[in-house]
Amino acid sequence: LAKTTQPISMDSYEGQEVNITCSHNNIATNDYITWYQQFPSQGPRFIIQGYKTKVTNEVASLFIPADRKSSTLSLPRVSLSDTAVYYCLVGDLNNAGNMLTFGGGTRLMVKP
Amino acid sequence: NAGVTQTPKFQVLKTGQSMTLQCAQDMNHNSMYWYRQDPGMGLRLIYYSASEGTTDKGEVPNGYNVSRLNKREFSLRLESAAPSQTSVYFCASRGGVGQPQHFGDGTRLSIL
Numbered sequence: 001l002a003k004t005t006q007p008i009s010m011d012s013y014e015g016q017e018v019n020i021t022c023s024h025n026n027i028a029t030n031d032y033i034t035w036y037q038q039f040p041s042q043g044p045r046f047i048i049q050g051y052k053t054k055v056t057n058e059v060a061s062l063f064i065p066a067d068r069k070s071s072t073l074s075l076p077r078v079s080l081s082d083t084a085v086y087y088c089l090v091g092d093l094n095n096a097g098n099m100l101t102f103g104g105g106t107r108l109m110v111k112p
Numbered sequence: 113n114a115g116v117t118q119t120p121k122f123q124v125l126k127t128g129q130s131m132t133l134q135c136a137q138d139m140n141h142n143s144m145y146w147y148r149q150d151p152g153m154g155l156r157l158i159y160y161s162a163s164e165g166t167t168d169k170g171e172v173p174n175g176y177n178v179s180r181l182n183k184r185e186f187s188l189r190l191e192s193a194a195p196s197q198t199s200v201y202f203c204a205s206r207g208g209v210g211q212p213q214h215f216g217d218g219t220r221l222s223i224l
Contacts, residue, residue, distance in 0.1 A: 034212055043116070043202050043215030044155070087154060093210045101171075102147075102154035 004088045009107040018075045020106050022088030025069050030092040033064060033071045038085045038105070047086075048073065049093075075108075083110045114138050116216035118203050124222045125193045133188040133219050135203030143206040144186035145170075145213065146178060148199040155202060161186055193223045 005023040012018045024033070032051050036044035048055055048062045050071070055062045061074040075082060085105040119134045137144065142163045147155040147170075157170030161180040175197060177189045186205075190197060200220050204213040 032210065036212075041217070043204070043217050044213075046212040046214065049212055093212075102156070104152075104154050 004103045006106045011109045013111050018078050020073045023070050024090045027068050031090050032093045034089045035073045036087045078110045118216035118219050122220045129193050131190045136185045137205040141205035141207045145204040146188045147202045150199050195223050198223045
């Protein structure tokens with residue numbers, strides 16, 4: 001299983017762009033990178049997923065360098081409601097039986 | 113659109129009691145998963161079911177059993193609850209190759 005390493009916590013202010021980097025040095029060829037957001041008392045919510053280069057959706061962008069040993073989740077113009085824990089997961093999504101390992105996540109605090 | 117529904121939302125048990133946590137999804141997903149999340153930590157996989165009729169152990173299966181009742185439902189059973197099993201339990205489902213997991217809002221279980 002590819003292990004991931006993220007910063008434990010980050011602080012930001014409303015309106016700023018936030019970049020959270022995840023290291024996954026032993027990522028395998030078939031592994032995808034997936035990011036989830038979790039609010040207190042709720043289950044994790046899917047944000048974005050990618051394999052290489054850049055992926056963008058309506059809420060975030062995901063940057064993956066050519067060696068795929070790290071990835072960066074970018075949240076544009078954060079608001080107070082983006083305060084949450086963000087998890088980076090790495091795993092082979094082609095196989096339903098493959099386990100996806102959650103690390104400790106990054107606690108993002110957005111301040112007014 | 114209910115997604116993944118877990119029941120009950122809260123439960124208090126005494127040591128040695130048994131309990132079944134229920135999970136149902138209405139997205140016609142093939143794969144289903146049970147995780148536990150301890151305070152301040154990420155999620156750990158207990159058991160999963162890659163497809164109807166199959167179940168496999170995850171990272172922390174000891175003390176638990178599961179049943180994939182049909183395509184919609186996946187239950188988790190504690191035969192003899194222990195205080196170490198006090199946690200928040202999340203159920204998730206996944207549709208197919210390359211798809212992310214969708215999570216329920218959890219069952220908060222306290223064992224005295």
